[in-house]
Amino acid sequence: MNDSEITTIEVGGERPYQVLVGHDLLGELPPLLAGAARAAVLYAPPLKEYAARVADALRAAGIAPLPIELPDAEAGKTIEVAARCWDALGQAGFTRTDGVVGVGGGAVTDVAGFVAACWLRGVPVVQLPASLLGMVDAAVGGKTGVNTAAGKNLVGAFHPPAGVLCDLSTLRTLPRVDLVAGLAEVVKCGFIADPAILDLVEDDPDRHLRELVERAVRVKADVVGKDLRESGLREILNYGHTLGHAIEKRERYAWRHGHAISVGLVYAAALARLAGRLDEPTALRHRTVLAGLGLPVEYSIRAWPELHAAMRVDKKSRGNRLRFVVLGGLARPEILDAPPEDLLRAAYEEVGIE
Numbered sequence: 001m002n003d004s005e006i007t008t009i010e011v012g013g014e015r016p017y018q019v020l021v022g023h024d025l026l027g028e029l030p031p032l033l034a035g036a037a038r039a040a041v042l043y044a045p046p047l048k049e050y051a052a053r054v055a056d057a058l059r060a061a062g063i064a065p066l067p068i069e070l071p072d073a074e075a076g077k078t079i080e081v082a083a084r085c086w087d088a089l090g091q092a093g094f095t096r097t098d099g100v101v102g103v104g105g106g107a108v109t110d111v112a113g114f115v116a117a118c119w120l121r122g123v124p125v126v127q128l129p130a131s132l133l134g135m136v137d138a139a140v141g142g143k144t145g146v147n148t149a150a151g152k153n154l155v156g157a158f159h160p161p162a163g164v165l166c167d168l169s170t171l172r173t174l175p176r177v178d179l180v181a182g183l184a185e186v187v188k189c190g191f192i193a194d195p196a197i198l199d200l201v202e203d204d205p206d207r208h209l210r211e212l213v214e215r216a217v218r219v220k221a222d223v224v225g226k227d228l229r230e231s232g233l234r235e236i237l238n239y240g241h242t243l244g245h246a247i248e249k250r251e252r253y254a255w256r257h258g259h260a261i262s263v264g265l266v267y268a269a270a271l272a273r274l275a276g277r278l279d280e281p282t283a284l285r286h287r288t289v290l291a292g293l294g295l296p297v298e299y300s301i302r303a304w305p306e307l308h309a310a311m312r313v314d315k316k317s318r319g320n321r322l323r324f325v326v327l328g329g330l331a332r333p334e335i336l337d338a339p340p341e342d343l344l345r346a347a348y349e350e351v352g353i354e
């Protein structure tokens with residue numbers, strides 16, 4: 001595909017929008033904020049230069065930019081940081097037609113979406129993801145939020161963006177470790193919905209990067225277009241996240257999300273196999289494809305009691321029942337409701353190491 005081509009992926013639902021994938025997309029930003037006199041540009045330090053270009057593009061279109069630098073990564077995904085942003089919007093006189101632009105990885109787009117969701121009970125947000133994970137997952141779908149002491153993303157809102165601009169050129173500066181972390185969510189999409197993704201990843205993820213981005217965005221767009229508020233189908237996007245989020249909490253968010261999800265995916269596959277739902281080769285493929293990318297597939301065996309307790313606040317839980325997304329086969333996600341504790345523990349022994 002020619003570098004100058006822009007791919008448009010439609011996201012349906014009550015507030016439809018488009019995800020654009022290509023290069024040099026800043027010209028597409030101002031029309032998404034039509035009617036805005038000002039726009040806050042939320043970014044973390046590694047994206048300072050890109051955020052300055054975003055601000056220039058807004059200014060040139062007659063929209064006054066309000067740059068707000070956030071602490072990087074998970075340190076920025078707190079209610080205190082969101083409150084600082086609301087103070088800044090208040091001081092600058094942001095009205096309901098003004099907007100927010102999230103520039104960066106998934107942590108920044110999550111908090112930018114949350115700031116926009118709550119300010120005046122909802123103003124437009126445009127997401128400019130700059131990490132692979134942000135492009136294929138976090139910036140798409142309108143899940144916004146922050147972490148709390150009790151766990152990951154426990155406070156948030158569903159607030160679909162006005163548009164998402166995935167500028168692939170930004171990936172040139174993304175550290176390799178973060179690119180690989182993003183591949184964990186891409187692999188997730190392969191297992192739950194689009195197995196061609198797995199073939200491409202097993203062949204050469206770098207060679208197929210653009211196609212992987214587009215395929216993963218299509219998986220996500222299809223699901224969130226049908227079930228924005230996670231009343232059913234959307235839960236499949238949480239594959240690997242029940243254990244993954246518990247690991248992130250235990251690590252005090254010092255582990256990358258994609259790394260924790262990688263372990264969580266291998267765990268979910270072991271659970272499904274031991275529950276008699278998933279065949280051995282497909283379960284094994286989780287480990288081989290993720291480990292082949294250099295992603296972690298093991299975690300401390302001693303951590304089990306803590307992880308088990310942390311999983312209780314997973315958003316798929318109902319009362320005291322834990323619920324897991326598992327596979328009944330390749331691209332056949334289903335729910336495993338209230339699995340017995342000995343099964344949960346036995347599956348953990350397959351990822352647990354001394």
Ligand SMILES: NC(=O)c1ccc[n+]([C@@H]2O[C@H](COP(=O)([O-])OP(=O)(O)OC[C@H]3O[C@@H](n4cnc5c(N)ncnc54)[C@H](O)[C@@H]3O)[C@@H](O)[C@H]2O)c1
Nearest residue numbers: 046073105106107130131133134137138143170173174257
């Ligand atoms: N809302 C959702 O649906 C959803 C989906 C998946 C993940 N998430 C959230 O997304 C977050 C993980 O996202 P992530 O993997 O992007 O992590 P991240 O946002 O922490 O970014 C990782 C690092 O890469 C840097 N970075 C990003 N783009 C860069 C670029 N182009 N050049 C140089 N540095 C760059 C960031 O500043 C950060 O230091 C987690 O908080 C996770 O919970 C949300």
Ligand SMILES: O=C(O)C(=O)C[C@@H](O)[C@H](O)[C@H](O)COP(=O)(O)O
Nearest residue numbers: 137141143152153234237238241315
């Ligand atoms: O979009 C979704 O829905 C997902 O579950 C995608 C996940 O990759 C993402 O990490 C999401 O933030 C997790 O949501 P949560 O509701 O479990 O916090």
Ligand SMILES: [Zn+2]
Nearest residue numbers: 185241257261
């Ligand atoms: Zn995720």
